[in-house]
Amino acid sequence: MRDVLTVCCYCGCGCGLYLHVKDDRVVGSSPSRNHPVSRNNLCVRGWNAHGFIHDAGRLAEPLVRRDGRLRPASWDEALQITADALGRIVHEHGSDAVGVLASAKCTNEENYLLQKFARAVLGTNNIDHCARL
Amino acid sequence: MTNSINEIEQAQVILVSGSNTTRTHPQVARRFFTAMDRGAKLIVIDPRRTRLARHAHIHLRIRPGTDIALLNGMMRSIIDENLIDDLFIQMRTENYTTMRDMLFGIDLAQAAAITGVPEKMIRRAARIYAQAQRSVICYCLGVTQHIAGTGNVQSYANLAMLTGHVEQEFTGVDPLRGQNNVQGACDMGALPGVLPGYQSVADPGVREKFARVWGVELPVTAGMTLLDMTHVPDSAASLQTATPAIRAMYITGENPLLSEPALNSVRRTFHQFDFLAVSDIFLSETAQVADVVFPAASFAEKSGTITSSERRVQLMRKAIDPVGDSRPDDWIVRELARRMGYAMDYDSPAEIMEEICLVTPIYAGMYHDRLDREWGVQWPCGGRDQEGTQYLHKYSFTRGRGRFEPARHVEPAEPVDSDYPFALITGRLYFQYHTGTMSRRTPILERESDQPLLEVHPEDGRRLGLRQGCRVTVVSRRGRCRFVVELTDRVAPGNLFTSFHFAEAPVNELTVEASDPVARCPEYKVCAVRLEEVETC
Numbered sequence: 001m002r003d004v005l006t007v008c009c010y011c012g013c014g015c016g017l018y019l020h021v022k023d024d025r026v027v028g029s030s031p032s033r034n035h036p037v038s039r040n041n042l043c044v045r046g047w048n049a050h051g052f053i054h055d056a057g058r059l060a061e062p063l064v065r066r067d068g069r070l071r072p073a074s075w076d077e078a079l080q081i082t083a084d085a086l087g088r089i090v091h092e093h094g095s096d097a098v099g100v101l102a103s104a105k106c107t108n109e110e111n112y113l114l115q116k117f118a119r120a121v122l123g124t125n126n127i128d129h130c131a132r133l
Numbered sequence: 134m135t136n137s138i139n140e141i142e143q144a145q146v147i148l149v150s151g152s153n154t155t156r157t158h159p160q161v162a163r164r165f166f167t168a169m170d171r172g173a174k175l176i177v178i179d180p181r182r183t184r185l186a187r188h189a190h191i192h193l194r195i196r197p198g199t200d201i202a203l204l205n206g207m208m209r210s211i212i213d214e215n216l217i218d219d220l221f222i223q224m225r226t227e228n229y230t231t232m233r234d235m236l237f238g239i240d241l242a243q244a245a246a247i248t249g250v251p252e253k254m255i256r257r258a259a260r261i262y263a264q265a266q267r268s269v270i271c272y273c274l275g276v277t278q279h280i281a282g283t284g285n286v287q288s289y290a291n292l293a294m295l296t297g298h299v300e301q302e303f304t305g306v307d308p309l310r311g312q313n314n315v316q317g318a319c320d321m322g323a324l325p326g327v328l329p330g331y332q333s334v335a336d337p338g339v340r341e342k343f344a345r346v347w348g349v350e351l352p353v354t355a356g357m358t359l360l361d362m363t364h365v366p367d368s369a370a371s372l373q374t375a376t377p378a379i380r381a382m383y384i385t386g387e388n389p390l391l392s393e394p395a396l397n398s399v400r401r402t403f404h405q406f407d408f409l410a411v412s413d414i415f416l417s418e419t420a421q422v423a424d425v426v427f428p429a430a431s432f433a434e435k436s437g438t439i440t441s442s443e444r445r446v447q448l449m450r451k452a453i454d455p456v457g458d459s460r461p462d463d464w465i466v467r468e469l470a471r472r473m474g475y476a477m478d479y480d481s482p483a484e485i486m487e488e489i490c491l492v493t494p495i496y497a498g499m500y501h502d503r504l505d506r507e508w509g510v511q512w513p514c515g516g517r518d519q520e521g522t523q524y525l526h527k528y529s530f531t532r533g534r535g536r537f538e539p540a541r542h543v544e545p546a547e548p549v550d551s552d553y554p555f556a557l558i559t560g561r562l563y564f565q566y567h568t569g570t571m572s573r574r575t576p577i578l579e580r581e582s583d584q585p586l587l588e589v590h591p592e593d594g595r596r597l598g599l600r601q602g603c604r605v606t607v608v609s610r611r612g613r614c615r616f617v618v619e620l621t622d623r624v625a626p627g628n629l630f631t632s633f634h635f636a637e638a639p640v641n642e643l644t645v646e647a648s649d650p651v652a653r654c655p656e657y658k659v660c661a662v663r664l665e666e667v668e669t670c
Contacts, residue, residue: 004433006433006449007313011312012316014447015160041160051572051578052570053453058431065424078426081424097380099382101387103462104312108496110437111314113477115328117470121473121475125334127356128323128357128362132358
């Protein structure tokens with residue numbers, strides 16, 4: 001069993017917590033004793049932060065819509081279809097015809113790349129996320 | 134937040150508005166109670182009698198959407214009793230005379246009539262807040278999710294500046310951020326008008342700086358907000374010739390088809406897209422209508438930093454390999470960029486952060502190796518060797534002087550009337566989270582709270598023949614939705630409350646898409662509804 005110190009995935013308090021890992025599965029979470037915010041305390045969501053990680057409904061492979069239905073596809077195929085479609089729409093309708101939504105559930109590094117992707121690759125400032133929700 | 138979470142323990146007066154803190158930010162609520170154990174006074178402004186409101190010394194139970202009227206009343210009373218901080222106003226603020234003149238036109242009796250709070254209570258709350266040495270304001274979405282959201286926030290800032298409760302430790306104005314990295318997503322420039330570190334896209338100097346690092350010219354015009362991208366106006370949709378501005382979207386980790394207001398309008402907009410790519414950990418309502426779905430890694434399967442409400446940038450560490458064939462979103466974005474002819478070569482999230490440090494002054498010292506050794510660092514942090522910042526606006530505001538922005542009361546977009554006599558308030562529960570993508574798949578959380586409950590005041594319940602646990606349909610001008618009745622005096626008579634966690638009762642079928650004209654924040658907190666089809670039980 002390994003314990004990995006990380007940050008809770010739920011609200012904006014930013015509690016430090018440990019994820020308990022056994023056989024490459026996250027089996028539990030518990031508070032960090034010395035973390036300045038959590039101070040050995042978590043709310044019910046924090047205690048259950050690991051609860052959805054191995055849910056049977058987790059998406060495990062890329063999906064592509066064929067004949068109106070989402071079907072499994074390779075990464076290469078899914079990425080190429082997306083790159084081609086975005087490229088075509090930018091070419092035909094201009095950069096501002098594409099919008100990107102980043103996420104308050106992604107890391108800073110990912111959000112940085114997403115806005116860079118919108119601005120530097122697609123050429124639009126149509127980038128936002130759920131800050132107002 | 135201008136303060137740190139731990140500072141709240143030292144406050145003498147805590148004014149909480151539009152926040153169900155014990156439910157949504159339990160760690161912050163914990164600090165409230167610690168402060169109260171030490172003698173602090175708690176003032177709660179909320180149309181609902183939340184658990185926190187029950188513990189408050191004063192609960193100002195306003196009619197939904199009347200914050201400005203209440204605050205103007207409080208400020209008038211502070212001026213009347215000469216409890217303003219003259220020195221602070223003189224040294225640190227501007228536009229005070231306009232503010233004062235506006236307040237002289239405020240009648241407390243009228244404020245009491247608009248808000249439904251007795252004049253005496255308004256005066257008492259104002260006195261308690263103004264007289265203490267260390268008063269802090271905490272607010273949440275109950276303040277911002279109104280068509281007058283900007284005016285609401287400005288009014289809280291006015292109140293803090295009027296009494297000088299800003300510049301010191303343990304005083305300030307603290308918006309509580311809802312998601313673990315909503316602060317960071319804003320900081321990183323995932324907003325239509327600003328680049329990382331809130332540097333404006335309208336500033337040519339800023340654009341040039343980024344152009345040098347990124348090697349491309351940057352777009353000049355500000356982009357569209359989430360609300361504008363996902364809601365094509367009615368008139369445009371009805372005209373066959375009109376095409377939506379947005380033809381394609383790439384969405385990561387968001388679920389607008391459940392979380393956005395007026396879902397009818399969102400569905401219509403999505404229907405018109407030529408292409409939709411969604412990256413998520415589950416097949417959300419939005420992913421179900423996508424053309425391409427990318428399986429993303431969850432927080433336990435990747436590393437990187439996230440920024441909490443108190444501006445604390447912390448390292449999130451990878452615990453396990455991605456589940457199935459899922460991948461972290463940074464890998465997906467880099468692959469897409471490469472295929473579209475733009476190289477994003479980074480070996481690790483740490484290397485991405487080095488570029489962020491380079492172009493983002495407030496993040497200039499947030500290197501991973503450093504964050505790894507500490508409990509994170511609070512921005513602004515100007516360099517690797519510099520400390521973070523515990524609280525903001527110590528000697529000056531970001532813009533120099535703090536500007537008083539007088540605001541006037543605005544009625545909610547959809548007032549109640551005889552056809553739709555109830556005001557519906559939406560919000561969050563303790564055991565669930567947002568659209569439930571994560572919490573509803575967590576067995577213990579789902580066990581505790583698995584029904585879309587509608588809070589109805591017992592008096593209203595009696596009048597309409599509603600009983601605990603029976604089902605009822607809530608109808609607004611835009612849609613209908615079925616809930617389970619919970620009779621409780623948490624809501625005032627004439628108000629209803631429910632959450633947006635449950636896909637089987639998507640409350641955003643009912644909500645209005647009217648929004649604040651500046652912030653474009655939708656008015657989730659009030660819409661007019663009626664109750665129908667009561668199922669006897």
